[in-house]
Amino acid sequence: MSKGSKYKKNWKKSDIYFVLVYLILTVLTMIQLFTVNVFPMKYMLAIAIILILLFLGMYGLQMGKRINKINKILGKILIVILSVFLVFGNWILFKTGSAFSKITGVDSEVSVVSIVVMKDSGYDSISDLNGKKIGTITLGDQEIQQKAMKDLENDLGNHLTTVSYVSYKDFADDLYNGNVDAIILNEGARGMFEDNHPSFDNDTKVLESYTYKSETKDLSKDVDVTKEPFNIYITGIDTYGSLATVSRSDVNMIVSVNPKNNQILITGIPRDYYIPQTCQNGQTDKLTHTGMYGVECTLQSVENYMGIDINYYARVNFSSVVDIVDALGGITLDSPYSFITRHGGYYITQGYNELNGAQTLGFVRERYSLPNGDVDRSKNQMLVVEAMIKKAISPSIITNYGSIMNAISGSFQTNMKESDITSFIRKQVNDMNGWDIKQIQVTGQSSSQWSPANGFNSSVMIPDELSVEKAVGLMSKIISGELITVEDINY
DSSP: OOHHHHHHHHHTSHHHHHHHHHHHHHHHHHHHHHHHOOSOHHHHHHHHHHHHHHHHHHHHHHHOTTOOHHHHHHHHHHHHHHHHHHHHHHHHHHHHHHHHHHHSOOOEEEEEEEEEEEGGGOOOSGGGGTTOEEEEESSSOHHHHHHHHHHHHHHHTSOOEEEEESSHHHHHHHHHHTSSSEEEEEGGGGGGGTTTOTTHHHHEEEEEEEEEEEEOOOOOOOOOTTTSOEEEEEEEESOSSOTTBOOOEEEEEEEEEETTTTEEEEEEOOTTBEEEOGGGTTOEEEGGGGGGGOHHHHHHHHHHHHTOOOOEEEEEEHHHHHHHHHHTTOEEEEESSOEEOTTTOOEEOSEEEEEOHHHHHHHHHOOTTSTTTHHHHHHHHHHHHHHHHHHHTSGGGGTTHHHHHHHHHHHOEEOSOHHHHHHHHHHHHHHOOOOEEEEEEOOEEEEEEEETTTTEEEEEEEEOHHHHHHHHHHHHHHHTTOOOOHHHHHO
8 A cells, every 4th residue: 555545544534533633632731831821830841741641642542553443432532531621721721811911911091071961951962062161170180181171172163161170069069050051070080979969960961971091100019929028009999890990999908918928918998098199289188089080199199198119009890899709609708797788788797698799899888887987898898808819719719710710801900910920820829828818907087177179078087197007017017028916916
């Protein structure tokens, strides 16, 4: 038989196709394994060697000259079984790499600016605003507002007649009183009207919206996250939908991580903490208002006030909490109090609760039913973060892995580099050590003080300087590589 005829005969056999499919899956798995790079090199080499040996074994069972028919059939069965595992492994690696690429390298923020009028104004389109008075505000990103004013002028084909405001109280009041016919509102600040005009959403309507994407500065202070301690600021904005939206920062906590002794300190900061703000020319206001100027303002204001360095930040919103908790299959947390949530009307019992995403969101947003208001809410937010971490590192993550990666992809953003995250995970896989997680909370006294952004005396929290000093001291211990004890926390 000629060599060509022999090759043609071989290609007619099913054996070679089984081997080829298995070879392709093996190569793809090895490529993804080294691309995603979440395993220590010693494990990756061991996995690669096992994959190669398995392929050689399957090749021998199909293409070996002295292999009988029964062994070839058994070999095909083994190839099918092993191929299923390889497909599953490829899928996990693909999901992991895709999620990391989506959540890292945050480089933009999105602002949605609306032209808002009263519902009963009789205005149905922006063309009705020709020659009318338009309210603008000096708070927030002025560059974005100028872009919206220019776009509105272009759409109207006429120069705007504007009235400028320095507080959200007067901004809304004059719209209600008819002193202006419309206002140019950055949607991230819509919640600023909830105190004086709680029915603002029902009383008004949007004639037109403009969306602007702006680049953010690189705010990271890079360290070797596998060896050096670092601080991550978690900011939770009070919106649903896009994480890049500029809005108030309702969740504020600093996560201090020591990768050498596997200790994490979570420091909660109440949203109403009354501190000087870099984006309001050093004026003192609620911490939550810094979010309206973007994450840079939040980080710089906290860094300046506490005298610390924040290496990275992570951004979440209302949608994030619901999506991630549901993807985890729910969480278990120990509530200090029994209460009914204002948002959703969920009953939380004192002690252990099994919560889904919507219930968890109601839990972290609640403050009115808690004895210490915003302080207790901040503590509850830290309880949720700890519960999510514990669930995420438990064996149950395997059964929900795909949905978890999907949830993280769309519900979490960080300015950490992808290489930092994979390096951190490789270290965890290599060491296989648990984490000692501790929590502290800066406190203060409730008070009514002037809020420049609101334009009236508002409910704020005057910081307890001793609690801030204690928190900064403990964060400094983490950053310096020291181990924090229970006595330190209870002091």
